[in-house]
Amino acid sequence: MKDRFAAWRAIFRLALREIRNNRGRSALIAVMVALPVLAMSVVSVVYQSQTWDLEDSLRAEMGAAQAQVKWQALQPIQQSPDAGGISSTVTDQSELGRLNPAEYGELLAGYLPAGSRLLPQRxxxxxxxxxxxxxxxxxxxxxxxxxxxxxxxxxxxxxxxxxxxxxxxxxxxxxxxxxxxxxxxxxxxxxxxxxxxxxxxxxxxxxxxxxxxxxxxxxxxxxxxxxxxxxxxxxxxxREKQDEIAVVEWLVVGPAEVSWADVQRMNEIGAVVRSRAVLSDPPAYAMPAAEFVDDYAESRFQQAVIVSVVAGLILLQVALLAGPAIAVGARRNRRNLALMAAAGASRSHLRRVVLASNGLIGLVSSVLAAVLGSLVGVAVIGGLLLWGHTDIPRLDFRITDQLALVLAGTLTVLVTALVPAQQAARMNVAATLTGRRATGSGPVKLLLPLAGLAIAAAGLAVAVQTTRGFIADPAQVVGGLAVFEVGLVMSVGLIMSIAARLVRPLPFSLRFALRDASRQRSRTAPAVAAVLAAVAGGTAGLVYFASAEEQQRNSYSAAGDVGLVAVSGLDPYVHDTKVQKLDRAEQVMAERFGADQVRQYQVVEAKDGVMVTLRPERAPDDVCAGSSGPYPSNPLKTCYWQDRSLQGVGGDIFDDGGTVQILTGGTAAQDVAALQAGRVVVPEPAMLWPDNTVRVEVGRYTAQDPDLRDIEVVTLPAVLATGENILPQPVYPLQAAEKLGVDLVPGGLVTQPTEPLGSAEVSALTAALDNTGQVSDVKVEGGYQDSYSYTLMALLAAVGAIALIGTFTAVGLAAAEAKADVSTLAAVGAGPEVRRWLAASQGAAIAGLGTLLGVVSGAVAGYVLIRLARPDGVQFSTVGIWEFVLPWPHLLLILLGLPLVAAAIGFFTTRAQLPVMRRLGL
Incomplete structure (x- = not known):
């Protein structure tokens, strides 16, 4: 036992000396391990602090109260313990409907535990x-x-x-x-x-x-x-007939807990109860929980899977980045290890020295990163709380998360060091001590790369197949893409060998770099794979966000041209309509923009509490002619023809053409002429009948009797909107009001300033219009604003940094091992710039190959992510469909920029002069 302990102590002393003697390489490995551990440590503290548990939710919902009560129904009900599921087998309305909230509160008080009382919120x-x-x-x-x-x-x-x-x-x-x-x-x-x-x-x-x-x-x-x-x-x-938005809820306060029996008694009078005691210790219950509760649990599971997969990919990236650096150390330390072997060290001792040195680096860097990340996370949460983010329930630091991160970082380094450690254990001691160089990685073993290609194909197939339906599982998609990326990483060695065989037309330095990379796959394959993984992830993100930007731009519905000012009057269905004017608001607009630049539109007046609805009937046998949507007909008999629509100005509007002229930016001259000629302008072909008319159902109702009554159908001449942008609702000519049997009142004002207003001007205009008391909304069109420009730039920066780190860890090893080759070239007449060009070519070869593979695979992954987003709108309109968009400027910047930058850095950071190497004798 003592001998074994002494042996391990000696191994760790050697490992510490190895770390001290190679501080630069050790620091590089430590940084590569520490950065992701630090980032995930910060995320852990922030995530756990923002995650609400049951006690947090109860405190937010009811404070120290025992229960929260809502008047849900007018008959006895059954509820699940969490109040998520509600059912009833009683169909007859009870006398509960005759009670007002105060009377119901008195009834409810009789069902409370002794000593409890109700505290109402209205x-x-x-x-x-x-x-x-x-x-x-x-x-x-x-x-x-x-x-x-x-x-x-x-x-x-x-x-x-x-x-x-x-x-x-x-x-x-x-x-x-x-x-x-x-x-x-x-x-x-x-x-x-x-x-x-x-x-x-x-x-x-x-x-x-x-x-x-x-x-x-x-x-x-x-x-x-x-x-x-x-x-x-x-x-x-x-109250339900009048559709009043007035809510009363009660909190049960007092020393006594609200038991499950108390909850069931209150269910008998239609109350839904969330009890602190019941939620903390739920009883066995036969009724299944509400469907959305299961969905929530499934969503949490999907989120956990996605987080786990992403964390695994991050650790894989760490392994790929640290791999070449560990290989650098193992190769540079071969002579010392050979001397140890010559002095009697066994292969297992050599392997343990390599593993111990790298394991210590991983352990120390992971511990320091976890400590620093925890402190940063605490600072972030403290700052958020200081800045008023009260949705954070508490500061939550979990030591188990940090220990798991330390273990993951350490194990990642150890796993990465296994291959260099095994190579060190199997080295030819005599050849190493005499200065003979390794012959390379040997011929490609096809089993691993072919298995990788099969795994990549399987992962891609799973991801694509999962996105075929309208509802996809994000966890399966992310998992499939992760398998796809891992498979590609496994096949990098074969791809490098193929590339090395196709370099005959290239200049000498590039041929040398690619063939050397293929011959020394153990050090270059991880670097190429690291660049591939980084570029693939970044490319997938670029494609996704570019497609999201395009989808948002296409679906953005403007009020009109940039700068348009649209003012809505008081809603006649909500406000007192005895006096419906816009004279003061119109004066404010006229003073600011000129009376001849302001146009007013009309809306239907609600007289004596009687509201009017205008609903065009669907034309018979209509197949949505002219619709650009892929599903022109559906069971709801509804046409979605909104691809070119502007924002609505609210309700059914009547206009003489002046408002439409401004809203459409002067692109709807035929629509304006039609309104002036007394024709209705309809936005959808489904509204236009074969005889060029629109059949309008005119319905009237009151708040006391919301059911439509006095429905009549009025036929009006109509045309289909023709402008580049159209309003989403019909526009009626002023003269149609008499035929429809309605009276009109001012509904709003529009104007198109010659120059868009600044933010201060918008604020001043809004305040002046609000002070008139005649305005419910002021809208100033600012045009579509890019949402993801900063995100795209951040992705580019991250991709570039990771890819260059991976490239130059491999270039450093290549430069160390190529000294003898360069010296030999110099001896036979090669110029002093050869070493620089070789370093530049090695950087360009590694970065170029990894970048090319990464962009292609990332574009494929981005396509899958776009398919995952498509179901949100595919059933309704082409506006809702996410199109696959390749951001060519960004992708070309990656494809051309990374290899060129890598080549430039390699060229300008490499010394041209190098002394001739000599073979060491025994």
């Missing part, structure tokens, strides 16, 4: 016509909430970021998202609860965060101080 959605403040920016809707969040029973649900909680009427706090838009403590808010109530002034006294406050624009006040009681005074059935 909220509704409002728009910018009801809530305004000085300097407000753009927002579509706002939540007005009443909730006593200071109650100790819900501690932890809402975080007081600044200020204090409201304690009287007229005081509110705001969500942190609203605070980020410029509203702060002390600000005054003008609030109109309903059309029948006068405006009131609210004072902001604080800012809060929480599960909803970090993503929802909201103001919160004391119970009974903000929302009009008529929102909640109606019974459940009456």
């Amino acid at each position: 909220w509704t959605e409002v728009d910018r016509t009801q809530v305004q403040w000085e300097g407000m920016g753009e927002w579509k809707s706002l939540q007005v909430r009443e909730f006593d969040y200071a109650d100790p029973g819900v501690k932890g649900l809402v975080e007081q970021i600044s200020g204090r909680a409201p304690d009287q009427a007229g005081e509110v706090v705001i969500s942190e998202t609203l605070a980020k838009k410029g509203l702060q403590a002390g600000a005054k808010i003008t609030y109109r609860p309903s059309t029948d109530e006068a405006t009131k002034t609210l004072t902001v006294v604080g800012v809060v965060g929480g599960s909803w406050a970090h993503y929802q624009d909201a103001i919160v006040g004391r119970p009974g101080t903000l929302l009009p009681e008529e929102l909640f005074g109606l019974s459940r059935q009456e």
Whole structure:
């Protein structure tokens, strides 16, 4: 035992001396191992800190409360313990529908455990016509909430970021998202609860965060101080008829847990309950969980598989990059190892020395990287929390993750060092001590590369086959692509041998470099494979993001030409329509752009609470003629002909042609003429009947009676839209209102400035229009903005860095082993620049071969990823189909740039002069 311990101690002393004597090479291996371990260590801390467990979710949903209750149904129900699955076998409506929320709350209180009470939350959605403040920016809707969040029973649900909680009427706090838009403590808010109530002034006294406050624009006040009681005074059935967006939820607070039996009792009155006690210890339950719960579990499994596969590919990349560097050390240390063998060291001792030296490098670098990565991850989470990212539940550092990363980094280096260690153990000691060079890797053994090609083909087939349907499994796709890449890596040696046989027409330096690379495959194949893997991953990413950019550009629906200003009036179906004007808004626009440059369109007026719908009937036997979509007919009898559509301006519009002229940028002269002649302009062939008419169903309904009544069909002359861009809805001529039996009111304003507005001008114009009280939306067309330009540049930089590292670790070894060859060439008359040209050629050969293979395989992988993204829209329109796009400028930059850069670096960093080598004698 003592002898074995002494032997291992001696081996590690030798390993440490080897590391000290080759600090540059050791540092190179350490950096290659440390960088991915450091990156994954940071990701581990950030990911685990952002992953919500059950306790985090419960705290975000209900704070310290025992349960959350929602009034889900008007009859008894059954629910799963997690409240994800709900079912009922009762079809008769009970008396529950006659209760209003307050009455239902009183009923619900009788089903609670002893000592518990209900804490209600009430909220509704409002728009910018009801809530305004000085300097407000753009927002579509706002939540007005009443909730006593200071109650100790819900501690932890809402975080007081600044200020204090409201304690009287007229005081509110705001969500942190609203605070980020410029509203702060002390600000005054003008609030109109309903059309029948006068405006009131609210004072902001604080800012809060929480599960909803970090993503929802909201103001919160004391119970009974903000929302009009008529929102909640109606019974459940009456409220559903009016489609009021007014919600009441209850939190159960108190010392007693809400048991499964309590949940089932509350189910009898249509309540769905999420109980802390039940979720923490769920009972056995016969009803299957909701389908989306299974989907969530499956999604988590898919995510775990994808993360594992990507981590494996990263470690493979590390092995490929570190392999040539380890080979450099083993080859340069051959003489020392030969001396050890001559002194009596066995083959196993030599193998252990090589493994120990590299294992120590991997272990130390992995430990340091894990420690540093953990500190960086902690700093990142601390910064995110400091900057207000309250969606992070906690700081979570897991020692098991870090130990796993250290083990993975160390094992990766050890596995990579196995081949050099075996070669060192089998070396010819006499030949090494006399200075004779190795003869190379020998002939290609076909079994491994042919197996690699078969594996690559199988992986690609799995990935492609998985993407054939409308619903694909991302884990299978990523796994198939990973197998495809591993198979290509296995076949690199054969590809290099084939390339070396086809170099006869090339200059001498390139022939020498390629044949030397083929002869010394043990050191060059990992480098070529590393370049291949890096370029393939980067190319796949480039193809994917270029295709995504193209898809977004094609599907982007502009409001009009760049700079267009479109102003929407108050929605007559939502707001008080007794007075529907745009005179003040039109004056603001006229002062800014000139009265002759502003056009107004009309919409249907809602009189006495009666709303009107206009729905063109589908033409008989229509097959969607003219549609560019691949599926012109479907079971829904709907045509998707929106490929050239602009953004809608809201509702059915009536126009004399002036608005359409501006919106279409003057490209729809025939449409404008048709409107002026009294014809309807329809966007889809399905709306146009054979006699060039449109049959419009005119339906009327009220909020109290939402079912359509008084439906009549009116026939109007019509034409199909012909402009380069068309509106997605029909445009009616003004004179059609009389035939349709409707009255019109101003609906909006449009103008096309001669020069696009700057951001400050847009803000000033929006504020001026908001102050008129006649506007619900202001839209300024900015055109499509590139989304992935920085991503593409980052990918190019990463690909270039990894590929060059892999190239020059192999070039360094090649240069060390080619000294005798270069000296021999110099002795027979070769010029001093030969060594530089050889180094440049070796860099170009390795980078060029790996880059070519990587671009081809990466493009194939990118094609598979595009197929994976296609099902999102393939059933509906060509706009939704992802097209396979090759970003040629970026790919040519990789194909030509990497080999040229590698050659240039090799040429300018290599000394031209080298002393003649002599053979060492024994």
